[in-house]
Amino acid sequence: MGLPEVKADGAEALLARHPAPTKGARWAEEMREKAVASLRAMGAPVGRDEYWKYTDPRPLTADTAEAAVLKVDEAPVFGEVDRLKLVFVDGIFDPAQSDDLALSGVEIEHLSDALATDIHWAKDVFGVLEARGQDPVPRPMAALNTAVASVGVAIRVTGKAAKPISLRYLHENPTSDAVIHHVIKVEEGAEVTLLENGPAAARFNKCMEVEVADRATFHHVRAQGRDHERLAATHMFTRLGTESVFKSFTLTVNGVLTRNEAVIEFTGDDAQAHIAGASAGDGAFHHDDTVFITHDAVNCESRQVFKKVLRNGAKGAFQGKILVKAGAQKTDGYQISQGLMLDDDSQFLAKPELEIYADDVACSHGSTVGAVDEDALFYLTSRGVPRVDAQGMLVLAFIDEAIQEIEDAALADEIRERLGAWLERHRAV
Amino acid sequence: MMLEIKNLHVKLEEEDKVILKGVDLSVESGKVHAIMGPNGSGKSTLSYVLSGKDGYEVTEGSAALEGEDLLELEPEERAAAGLFLAFQYPVEIPGVGNMTFLRTALNGQRKARGEEELNAAQFLKLVRETAKSLKISDDMLKRPVNVGFSGGEKKRNEILQMAVLQPKMCIMDETDSGLDVDAMKLVADGVNALRDAGRGFLVITHYQRLLDHIKPDVVHIMADGRIVKTGGPELALEVEQNGYTDILAEVA
Numbered sequence: 006m007g008l009p010e011v012k013a014d015g016a017e018a019l020l021a022r023h024p025a026p027t028k029g030a031r032w033a034e035e036m037r038e039k040a041v042a043s044l045r046a047m048g049a050p051v052g053r054d055e056y057w058k059y060t061d062p063r064p065l066t067a068d069t070a071e072a073a074v075l076k077v078d079e080a081p082v083f084g085e086v087d088r089l090k091l092v093f094v095d096g097i098f099d100p101a102q103s104d105d106l107a108l109s110g111v112e113i114e115h116l117s118d119a120l121a122t123d124i125h126w127a128k129d130v131f132g133v134l135e136a137r138g139q140d141p142v143p144r145p146m147a148a149l150n151t152a153v154a155s156v157g158v159a160i161r162v163t164g165k166a167a168k169p170i171s172l173r174y175l176h177e178n179p180t181s182d183a184v185i186h187h188v189i190k191v192e193e194g195a196e197v198t199l200l201e202n203g204p205a206a207a208r209f210n211k212c213m214e215v216e217v218a219d220r221a222t223f224h225h226v227r228a229q230g231r232d233h234e235r236l237a238a239t240h241m242f243t244r245l246g247t248e249s250v251f252k253s254f255t256l257t258v259n260g261v262l263t264r265n266e267a268v269i270e271f272t273g274d275d276a277q278a279h280i281a282g283a284s285a286g287d288g289a290f291h292h293d294d295t296v297f298i299t300h301d302a303v304n305c306e307s308r309q310v311f312k313k314v315l316r317n318g319a320k321g322a323f324q325g326k327i328l329v330k331a332g333a334q335k336t337d338g339y340q341i342s343q344g345l346m347l348d349d350d351s352q353f354l355a356k357p358e359l360e361i362y363a364d365d366v367a368c369s370h371g372s373t374v375g376a377v378d379e380d381a382l383f384y385l386t387s388r389g390v391p392r393v394d395a396q397g398m399l400v401l402a403f404i405d406e407a408i409q410e411i412e413d414a415a416l417a418d419e420i421r422e423r424l425g426a427w428l429e430r431h432r433a434v
Numbered sequence: 435m436m437l438e439i440k441n442l443h444v445k446l447e448e449e450d451k452v453i454l455k456g457v458d459l460s461v462e463s464g465k466v467h468a469i470m471g472p473n474g475s476g477k478s479t480l481s482y483v484l485s486g487k488d489g490y491e492v493t494e495g496s497a498a499l500e501g502e503d504l505l506e507l508e509p510e511e512r513a514a515a516g517l518f519l520a521f522q523y524p525v526e527i528p529g530v531g532n533m534t535f536l537r538t539a540l541n542g543q544r545k546a547r548g549e550e551e552l553n554a555a556q557f558l559k560l561v562r563e564t565a566k567s568l569k570i571s572d573d574m575l576k577r578p579v580n581v582g583f584s585g586g587e588k589k590r591n592e593i594l595q596m597a598v599l600q601p602k603m604c605i606m607d608e609t610d611s612g613l614d615v616d617a618m619k620l621v622a623d624g625v626n627a628l629r630d631a632g633r634g635f636l637v638i639t640h641y642q643r644l645l646d647h648i649k650p651d652v653v654h655i656m657a658d659g660r661i662v663k664t665g666g667p668e669l670a671l672e673v674e675q676n677g678y679t680d681i682l683a684e685v686a
Contacts, residue, residue: 379488384525385535387485388595389513389543402529
């Protein structure tokens with residue numbers, strides 16, 4: 006069965022639009038060749054694809070990025086956090102704004118340096134987790150990323166990282182088309198917090214592969230940039246060892262198109278993965294969370310919590326799957342996706358999926374869409390809370406279940422403040 | 435006059451159902467009025483219409499608080515003007531902290547009245563003192579609004595809000611429902627502590643028993659959307675002994 010022409014041609018167009026990556030060692034070049042072959046085999050995403058029916062991929066696959074101009078002037082998120090800061094401007098590492106690549110408990114290199122080294126730990130991660138995550142659902146933008154990316158970091162965590170590593174993505178060129186790829190390995194018993202923020206580019210393709218070894222901990226908090234017109238397709242591929250802990254939270258406010266995919270695989274027993282997202286959109290906003298969690302080990306817990314607040318025609322999509330393989334007994338899988346509509350013009354599309362081949366598991370999922378609770382609104386206003394404030398309180402309360410997935414209380418509070426400020430700017434009048 | 439309701443007619447907005455058919459009622463400052471009546475007589479509707487809940491349409495009549503037209507005001511404006519409704523079924527609001535809620539409410543009212551807002555320390559002191567007398571624990575104060583509260587705790591939380599907000603006119607909608615004797619006494623003590631020459635009360639109840647604890651000055655009987663009989667505290671006793679049937683037969 007041949008690939009439809011539009012998908013095949015689309016794959017070639019995607020490959021053609023990016024310059025060849027900085028040459029790497031033989032293993033890295035082989036991995037890139039595999040990614041090219043894989044992209045050619047699966048083709049570019051089109052609206053007819055099962056996992057693209059809620060999100061039009063054309064702005065992502067078009068030859069050039071639509072111009073996006075940063076209009077928001079706001080103090081950068083995580084600005085007060087003591088962290089190791091690495092800055093990328095339109096997809097290019099900026100040493101002048103970045104700290105030295107040195108942190109106790111961590112080895113950090115540029116991706117291009119890691120890929121150019123003949124014998125390197127990244128060989129077991131780069132393109133490997135991405136390739137594993139291509140089955141059964143193809144993720145062409147991630148294959149593209151592996152094929153063409155030169156920029157990014159390779160982070161190996163060997164102990165308890167002295168402070169969070171912060172990746173900040175700035176956007177200056179109105180039509181930038183950035184590709185960034187990070188590989189991360191958290192070694193046995195090690196622990197790190199990764200922060201990400203910023204709009205990155207007019208169009209941003211980011212792929213992050215994270216190997217969390219036995220008894221290791223990985224915390225991730227991301228605030229996607231407030232640049233209103235930007236496009237982003239991001240992927241996170243994670244493999245979890247025995248008794249490891251993985252927690253990831255993403256805040257998205259604004260952006261005409263954001264597609265965040267997360268592929269998580271449990272390979273060791275007794276591990277835990279929580280992935281959460283809060284998004285708020287006003288007007289031309291499309292936000293898609295696509296999650297695939299594979300339980301292939303015993304007694305692991307996964308939790309997906311996604312909340313979207315939408316108004317003025319904003320659109321939210323959620324596609325979340327839990328796959329429990331035969332033998333993955335005592336799996337505890339939970340999934341909730343909820344849309345809060347602040348008017349009648351917005352849309353929330355959800356597709357929860359469970360596929361279970363083990364008989365001793367507890368999996369639950371729920372998906373709701375609704376308006377602000379009028380009874381609660383009346384209760385608050387009847388006590389003297391002004392209506393707009395009452396609505397704001399209820400919106401924040403709705404989102405809070407997702408924010409509570411952030412382990413660090415100070416980071417969680419900062420996210421709450423950002424959302425509060427967004428609501429303030431986007432108040433219904 | 436603290437609260438003055440004249441010839442109030444109300445129907446449901448979404449259907450052509452008339453609930454209140456000409457209510458006349460005045461509550462003086464410093465007095466406690468009770469409204470009793472059978473199910474479906476319109477007691478709760480009256481409390482909702484006065485506090486500004488959506489879904490009702492006033493087709494005729496008026497309601498004023500110290501001469502100010504209530505019906506023109508938004509719920510939060512009515513609260514700032516001094517009206518308070520203790521809910522029959524206080525609403526659970528997950529994710530909104532009890533203290534945050536109460537402070538926002540109090541400062542919202544104070545701001546609307548042009549008064550200075552209370553800072554966190556002043557507010558905490560005020561709430562702690564009041565909470566203690568109502569046996570409301572710090573834990574309850576910290577939890578989300580009414581979430582996980584027992585029926586009695588919810589009602590005590592209503593009285594706490596009332597005591598902190600210090601309204602001029604308190605409407606209590608079946609505050610006794612779902613309370614055991616001890617909880618009812620606690621709630622009644624809270625209400626009695628607020629009785630004051632500058633404050634009016636309208637206590638809506640099915641039963642006489644709450645009125646044993648909160649002694650009313652005036653008792654009204656409501657039936658089919660109207661006040662059909664008004665008397666002193668003895669009227670409540672009459673209801674208790676004979677039910678509503680006799681009274682309704684008498685006024686029919």
